[in-house]
Amino acid sequence: MAEQGSGFELPLLLFAGFRTLIDALHTELARQGHPDVRPAYGFAMQAIGIDGATASELGRRLGVSKQAAGKTVDRLAALGYAERVDDDTDGRRKLVRLTPRGIDSLVRSAEIFDQLRAQWAATLGQNRLASMENDLRTVVPTDGFRLDVAGWFG
Amino acid sequence: MAEQGSGFELPLLLFAGFRTLIDALHTELARQGHPDVRPAYGFAMQAIGIDGATASELGRRLGVSKQAAGKTVDRLAALGYAERVDDDTDGRRKLVRLTPRGIDSLVRSAEIFDQLRAQWAATLGQNRLASMENDLRTVVPTDGFRLDVAGWFG
């Protein structure tokens, strides 16, 4: 209340909201058999998608270099969430595909996010939550933004 | 609008809002003579505060180890934003103090954040923005949360 109207608080609240959701997601994800999925991995797997992608394409989607994307794929592969498959029609390309385990984590993430949103809706009311989402949509640039949280911040 | 009610969109919107504010801050900060302040540095300087702090205390405030805090102080010191001062009454302690340049960046940050909030208020309306802040306060845990964004995410 002392910080009412302080410009300092707004970014903190937005980040706290983001972090609250992501932490709740990963707590539940861990409980459902995915204890070693980090926030960054979730975003990367989301970017890989069901159809898969090459490392270069993944880099473009995430807004990072192809080298950084390649390293992320290494970690995902080491954990059994993704795999590299040679492309028959192009000897240079290696398609990165999610394993069944990777797809499972993605499906569960979507469900958990829906449940979390429902909790917020129950607390704030559907209208208030929808207003918040609409207002955020108005005020953030519409073009896709970069998801390289760790690298961006530090 | 296709994503209306999608649990996936909410965290993205919150993060995009956070990032939009932080990016705007640093663009303006760079214009005002602080081009090499990174988001992480701003949070660290905020935690150091006007009165200064020891590296261990800084670590506690940021939620990271004293070693990590010490490294952050190194980078801040290298850029001329902070300095270490021996404590006369305790031979172990070294107080980390912001330099005038460090304080200047903090003062300007506060002003810029206020201006950015005013822009949001002009776009959304005072009431809508205040509602958003109130709703976020309702839904995020009240206890102080960790500011180690980079380390948390990745």
Add this chain to the structure above:
DNA sequence: GTAGACTCGACAACGTGGTTGACGAAATAG
């Protein structure tokens, strides 16, 4: 059909932000 340009994935080196573990020095508790 082949020469040049482009793309792909990988390698190396580095910067930044974290972690543990260990350690000497200084303060404090008994």
Add this chain to the structure above:
DNA sequence: CTATTTCGTCAACCACGTTGTCGAGTCTAC
């Protein structure tokens, strides 16, 4: 006086990003 705690630092390591380089494969133009 001794035992414990705390402070700052050093060293090693990991995660996530960067740039530069490179061989190999594909595509385009002549």
